Structure formats: C-alpha cells, structure tokens
Amino acid sequence: MNHYRFRATPHCYRLLAGTASILFLTTSGPAALFKKSASDFPSVYQSGNISAALNTVDKEAASNANSKDAILWRLEQGATLRTAALADPGAVPAIAAPATPPQAGETPPADAAVTPADISNAYLKQSLLSYDEAEEKVNDYEAEAKVKVGSEVGATLTNLSALPYRGRAYDKVMMNAYKALNYMQLGEIDKARVELNRALQRQKDAVAENEKRIADAQATSEKAKNGELKDENGKSASYDSDKAQQDSKTGPALNAVLAESTANLAGYGDYVNPFAVFLDALFFTVHGEGGSDLERGRKSMERVMLMVPQNPYVKSDLTLATAAAEGKVPENVTYIFFETGTGPDRDETKIQIPTFLITSKLAYVGAAFPKLKFNSSFVGSLGVKAGDQTVATATLASMDSVVANDFKNEWPVVVSKTLISTATKAIIQANTQKSAEHMGFMAGLAAKAAVTAFNVATTHADTRVWSSLPKEFQYARVTTPADRQLIVAAGNDSRTIKLVPGTVNVVYVKSISPSSSLLVSQFALK
Numbered sequence: 395m396n397h398y399r400f401r402a403t404p405h406c407y408r409l410l411a412g413t414a415s416i417l418f419l420t421t422s423g424p425a426a427l428f429k430k431s432a433s434d435f436p437s438v439y440q441s442g443n444i445s446a447a448l449n450t451v452d453k454e455a456a457s458n459a460n461s462k463d464a465i466l467w468r469l470e471q472g473a474t475l476r477t478a479a480l481a482d483p484g485a486v487p488a489i490a491a492p493a494t495p496p497q498a499g500e501t502p503p504a505d506a507a508v509t510p511a512d513i514s515n516a517y518l519k520q521s522l523l524s525y526d527e528a529e530e531k532v533n534d535y536e537a538e539a540k541v542k543v544g545s546e547v548g549a550t551l552t553n554l555s556a557l558p559y560r561g562r563a564y565d566k567v568m569m570n571a572y573k574a575l576n577y578m579q580l581g582e583i584d585k586a587r588v589e590l591n592r593a594l595q596r597q598k599d600a601v602a603e604n605e606k607r608i609a610d611a612q613a614t615s616e617k618a619k620n621g622e623l624k625d626e627n628g629k630s631a632s633y634d635s636d637k638a639q640q641d642s643k644t645g646p647a648l649n650a651v652l653a654e655s656t657a658n659l660a661g662y663g664d665y666v667n668p669f670a671v672f673l674d675a676l677f678f679t680v681h682g683e684g685g686s687d688l689e690r691g692r693k694s695m696e697r698v699m700l701m702v703p704q705n706p707y708v709k710s711d712l713t714l715a716t717a718a719a720e721g722k723v724p725e726n727v728t729y730i731f732f733e734t735g736t737g738p739d740r741d742e743t744k745i746q747i748p749t750f751l752i753t754s755k756l757a758y759v760g761a762a763f764p765k766l767k768f769n770s771s772f773v774g775s776l777g778v779k780a781g782d783q784t785v786a787t788a789t790l791a792s793m794d795s796v797v798a799n800d801f802k803n804e805w806p807v808v809v810s811k812t813l814i815s816t817a818t819k820a821i822i823q824a825n826t827q828k829s830a831e832h833m834g835f836m837a838g839l840a841a842k843a844a845v846t847a848f849n850v851a852t853t854h855a856d857t858r859v860w861s862s863l864p865k866e867f868q869y870a871r872v873t874t875p876a877d878r879q880l881i882v883a884a885g886n887d888s889r890t891i892k893l894v895p896g897t898v899n900v901v902y903v904k905s906i907s908p909s910s911s912l913l914v915s916q917f918a919l920k
Contacts, residue, residue: 435470436861440736442910444481447474455524462558466858468528469565472521473862476572479517479579480904480913483510489517514915518576525573528561532569535560554811555856563600563665564793564800565860567593571670574677578900579917583681590677593670600665607807615810635813638748643758647745648809655766656802660795661701664803668701669791669867679715680724680898680920688719698790705788707871725897728780728874729919730787730882733904735772735865737793740764740857747816761816764808764855766801768794772865773905777883781875787868794865812855864904874899887912894918 433454439447451474455467478486488508535558561569574589615635639645662668671694678691695715699708714724743765746758776787872880878893882903889912893899896918904913 436736436739439474439862440907442906444474444478444486444913448478448486462556463858464559465528465531465561465565466559466860468524468531469561469569469860470862472524472528472569472572473860475517475521475524476576477862477904477906477913479514479521479576480902480915482911482913483513485911486513486517488513489520515580518580522573522576525569525576528569529573532561532566554808554815555854555858557856559858562800562804562860563596563603564667564796566596567600567665567667567670568860568863570596571667571673574673575902578677578919579902579915581917586677587681590670590674593667594674597665597667597670604664604803607804610807612810615814635810635817638813638817639809641748644745644747648763651743651745651763651765652802652805655764655805656798658768658792658794659798659802660792662791662795662799663701664799666697666701667791667796668698671701672698672790672869675711675715676729676919679711679718682718685719688715691715692719702790705790707788707869711871723897724920726874727897728872728880728893728899728901730776730778730870730872730880730901730903732776732787732868732870733864733866733902734774734776734868736769736861736906737863737865738766738768738797738859739861740855740859741767742855742857747813749817759816761812762855763812764801764857766798769865771907773884773908775868775884776870776903776905778870778872779881779883780872780879781877783872783875785870785872787870789866790869791867792865793863793867797859797863808856882912882914884912889914891916896920 433450435447435450435454438450441447451467451471455471458464458467570589570593574586574593577583577586577589639648675691675694675698678687678694680691682688682691692712692715695708695712699705699712702708714727718724741764742762744760744762747761749759778785778787874893880891880893880901882889882891882901884905885908889903891901891914893901894916898918898920899916900919901914901916906913
C-alpha cells in the first residue's frame with residue numbers, strides 16, 4: 395500500500411490559505427455574486443398575469459433593497475406597477491394611494507367609494523415611488539467615482555456581474571421617460587417637465603460616460619500589457635487583450651456574438667431613444683410656456699422625423715409643432731400609443747481565449763461573454779378606428795435597437811475586462827498547478843480543486859437586464875372624432891374607448907404578448 399505524506403512548508407501554508415479563501419468565496423455568501431439570478435419574474439411577467447407579476451417583483455425588490463441589484467429590481471417594480479395602472483381594475487389588487495395625514499385640528503375626510511381611476515392613479519403613484527428609489531441609487535453611483543478600485547479588483551478575480559448594477563444608459567433614460575408619462579397621466583404637468591429635462595440630460599451625459607468607461611478600460615488593458623501580472627514562475631507577465639482578440643479562434647467568435655447582438659440596430663444615434671424624444675416634442679408642443687419651449691418642441695419633433703422617417707405620422711406632427719411655435723394651439727387631436735412585446739434578454743456564451751501569451755501551462759481557457767437574445771413573440775401593430783378613420787400604429791422606437799446600440803458601445807469594455815479577468819484566473823490556476831507539484835498528493839489535489847471550483851463559479855457573463863421593457867413603442871394620431879369614441883384592436887381583442895374631455899387626448903395601450911389581453915388607459919394631455 396502506498397502512503398502519501400504531506401510535508402507542511404511555509405509556502406504550502408500560504409497556498410492553502412489562498413485556496414481556503416477561494417473556497418470561502420465559492421461556498422459562502424459571496425458566492426451569490428457569481429450566480430445568475432434564478433428569479434422567475436420574466437416568465438411570470440410575460441405570461442400577462444399582472445397580479446402574479448406584482449407579487450413576484452415586490453418580493454424581489456424587497457429582498458434586494460440593499461443588494462448590488464437594487465436598482466434593477468426597483469426598475470422592474472416601477473414598470474410592473476405602471477403596467478398594473480393600465481390594466482382593468484378587476485384584474486389587479488385594489489390599492490389606495492398613501493393618504494395624507496390630516497393637520498392638527500382637521501377632521502379626517504370620510505371614506506369615499508374607490509373608482510377605477512383611483513386604483514389606476516394609486517398604481518401610478520406607487521410606480522413613481524419605485525422609480526424614485528431607483529433614481530436615488532443611480533444618482534448616488536453617479537456622484538461617486540465612476541469605478542471604485544476595490545470593485546474593479548473584485549471583478550478582475552470574478553466577473554462583471556459581481557459589481558453593483560448601476561443602470562445602463564437606456565435604463566436611465568426610460569426611467570425618467572416613464573416618470574414623465576406617469577406625471578402626465580396624473581395631471582402633474584410641472585413634474586412631468588422636470589422628468590423630461592432629466593431624460594434629455596441623461597441622453598447627453600451617456601456619451602461622455604461611455605468615453606470615460608472606454609478610457610478606463612484602455613488604462614487597465616495597458617497595465618496588463620505592461621507586465622503587471624505574474625506568471626507561474628513569479629516573473630512579470632503581460633497580457634495583450636488586443637492581440638488576444640486577433641487570435642484565429644477568439645476573434646471570429648467575438649465578432650459573431652457582436653453581429654448577432656446588433657442585428658436589429660437602427661440608425662438612431664448613440665444613446666438616443668426616439669420615444670423619449672417624441673414625448674419631449676409632444677409635451678413642449680402642447681404645454682410650451684413661451685417661445686423657447688415651443689421651439690424645443692419643434693426641434694425635438696424634427697429629431698424624431700430624422701430618426702424614424704418611415705413613420706407616416708411624424709411629418710404631420712412636425713407640421714403641428716411648427717404651427718404651435720408660430721402661435722397656433724394644437725387641438726382636436728388624439729394620440730394612440732402602443733407598447734408591444736418585451737425587449738431583449740441577455741444570454742451567456744462561452745468563447746475560448748488564448749492564455750499561452752502569459753503561461754505555458756494553459757493554451758486556451760473558456761471565458762463567458764453576454765449576448766442579446768431578441769424576443770419574437772409580439773403583436774405587430776394596433777388597429778384604430780375613429781369615426782370614418784381607420785389607421786394602424788407604426789413604430790416610433792425599437793427598444794431592440796436602443797438596447798443593441800448600448801450593447802455595441804459597451805462591447806469593447808466588456809471584452810477587454812473579461813479577457814483580463816480570465817487571464818488573471820488562468821495565472822492563478824497555473825501558479826497552483828506549479829506549487830502543487832511540491833506538495834503532498836492530497837494537499838495538491840485540494841488546491842487544484844479549489845481553484846477549479848473558483849473558476850467555474852466565477853466564469854459567468856453579466857446577463858442582468860431590465861426585462862419588462864417593451865420590444866417596440868408605436869403610435870398613431872387621429873383627428874378626435876365627433877362622437878369621441880375609438881375602437882382599438884389587435885388580433886381577436888378589441889376595446890371601445892369613450893374619450894374623456896380634452897383638446898389633446900392620449901390613449902395608451904400595452905400588449906405584453908400575443909396571448910395576453912390588451913391593457914388600455916387614457917388621459918387628457920390638455
């Protein structure tokens with residue numbers, strides 16, 4: 395019988411301490427940082443069961459209130475509550491808006507019957523609270539240094555999903571656009587103006603923020619290229635991520651992922667969301683308080699026409715905005731907005747990257763990269779009948795394209811950081827293998843197993859995404875009919891709508907999937 399004897403040395407103790415730390419990371423609380431969320435919220439939401447989606451998202455938002463994913467879950471919660479505000483009151487739990495406590499000496503108001511409008515407004519207000527919480531955290535991150543050294547060190551040893559979700563550029567724009575919509579529907583025009591200003595500023599800021607991200611990633615890449623890594627012999631090792639991307643195996647695979655993820659790209663421009671710009675145009679055309687406001691409405695509508703020239707309604711709206719800038723007040727018009735489907739998911743794909751550039755122990759190792767996966771199940775358009783007018787909604791903004799554009803801009807940073815992270819872990823593995831040669835059988839086996847477990851646990855792409863965004867925003871415009879009645883229809887589902895009094899009316903319709911019921915609400919913009 396062979397007996398394996400482990401002879402402890404100071405070097406072995408150091409190695410075992412390191413592997414123990416790795417085992418802690420992969421078997422205790424922090425391991426959650428490396429795992430893809432197992433929440434079933436996306437599938438529940440896409441089923442169209444709004445009550446179940448509310449229950450699921452509320453639990454997730456509460457349990458993640460102080461986690462690295464807090465912003466993402468508040469965004470999901472805000473969108474789901476807004477969806478509930480569009481639903482038939484009988485299909486969602488009846489809630490009331492937070493009551494304002496009476497002042498000293500005042501008599502509390504008597505309880506009044508809750509109307510469908512009360513339930514809808516209560517959901518809109520709850521949605522705003524969720525978005526406010528998301529925005530507070532977004533602003534906190536933006537006020538800090540854009541990238542903390544400690545966080546980046548952790549990501550080098552793990553993956554980008556271990557970092558806090560700070561909100562992508564399109565998340566932030568849509569957050570403020572939805573807040574503006576909620577305030578418009580609640581009739582709080584001044585607050586809607588504030589949110590539109592924020593949405594516009596976020597689109598401007600995103601360009602500078604991306605430039606800084608790229609500069610920071612290039613700096614990290616240069617450090618790796620200049621030998622700040624250590625190989626298995628303890629010597630300075632360099633890793634050229636640019637050269638790695640030119641590898642005959644790695645380069646084509648990376649290019650294929652990028653091509654697949656940007657297949658639906660439209661020429662909107664960097665970080666521009668045509669839906670948010672259209673809201674800006676419509677709001678300042680209708681509620682402009684002076685020449686500069688009205689000119690802003692005209693210019694925003696002009697931008698929309700340049701982005702979506704194929705939309706048959708935008709040209710008429712540009713004429714309307716131009717007339718408003720010249721003093722003619724818009725009236726007798728109804729806008730029908732249509733949200734359809736759900737936006738892209740983020741999936742994970744493994745690509746072999748070269749590590750023989752830094753260690754002779756390993757030639758290639760697997761690295762995990764994100765890729766977009768587009769949802770094809772959606773209602774193509776909404777039919778609208780208004781008096782003798784019969785029209786269909788047309789695409790105003792493809793969120794597939796908005797998200798794909800953001801993905802394209804982020805891709806160089808994601809690739810560079812993932813390559814360096816994977817190379818760093820490859821060095822750790824090579825160092826462990828070399829050191830294990832001088833250890834006893836069991837200790838060496840344990841060290842190798844710990845490193846392998848760590849690599850498996852941390853080889854994940856960042857697949858977090860705001861899953862309740864729509865696939866497309868569409869719209870149509872009609873002259874408000876004399877009987878103030880509209881019929882909207884998709885497939886076998888149709889609704890008759892009696893318009894509320896107003897000179898400019900908005901009907902808002904949402905379809906999550908072809909199998910779910912239409913969600914319909916309306917309000918007078920003016």
